[in-house]
Amino acid sequence: MNASDYLPPRWLRNPHVQSVLGGSALRRIRSRQLLAASGAVTSEHILDGGDGVRLQGWMSIPPGDAPLHGTVLLLHGWEGSADSNYMRLTAARLLGLGYQVFRLNFRDHGGTHHLNVDLFHSDRIEEVVNAAGDLWRRFPAPQLLAAGYSLGGNFALRLALRMT
Numbered sequence: 001m002n003a004s005d006y007l008p009p010r011w012l013r014n015p016h017v018q019s020v021l022g023g024s025a026l027r028r029i030r031s032r033q034l035l036a037a038s039g040a041v042t043s044e045h046i047l048d049g050g051d052g053v054r055l056q057g058w059m060s061i062p063p064g065d066a067p068l069h070g071t072v073l074l075l076h077g078w079e080g081s082a083d084s085n086y087m088r089l090t091a092a093r094l095l096g097l098g099y100q101v102f103r104l105n106f107r108d109h110g111g112t113h114h115l116n117v118d119l120f121h122s123d124r125i126e127e128v129v130n131a132a133g134d135l136w137r138r139f140p141a142p143q144l145l146a147a148g149y150s151l152g153g154n155f156a157l158r159l160a161l162r163m164t
Helices: 015-022 025-037 085-096 125-138 151-162
Strands: 041-050 053-061 070-075 099-104 144-148
Touching: 015 025, 025 085, 041 125, 053 125, 070 085, 070 125, 070 151, 085 099, 099 125, 125 144, 125 151, 144 151
Parallel strands: 070 099, 070 144
Antiparallel strands: 041 053, 053 099
């Protein structure tokens, strides 16, 4: 399958409609329902970003005793947060596939302005690398994967280059 094979339903063909619906209250409610229905145990954690930087996020661990496939670190887009609809929906899907999921808030996102003195900018990759290392130490798993949206995708690629 490739992009030209995709044809959304007629009522979703207008990209503006897709954008509006993606941030709608109905979508927000549905994303919360799906994450709750996963049965995952979700807890807040503050990761060490190095040099006194603290980054907040939410770890969701799937229920049961089945072996984990790995940990997925989800990185949101600009002006997004760990609580964005797309982050919760992706987490719910990955939990169903047997991954534990950590939804990270970048510095100054998701109500975390009080955690750090300096402001966020897109060159702050080292604090995300350090936070990923802290995550790996706290929650060992067969593999650590990173995925992101927009700015978070850029961070995920740079993180992959720096992780050993």
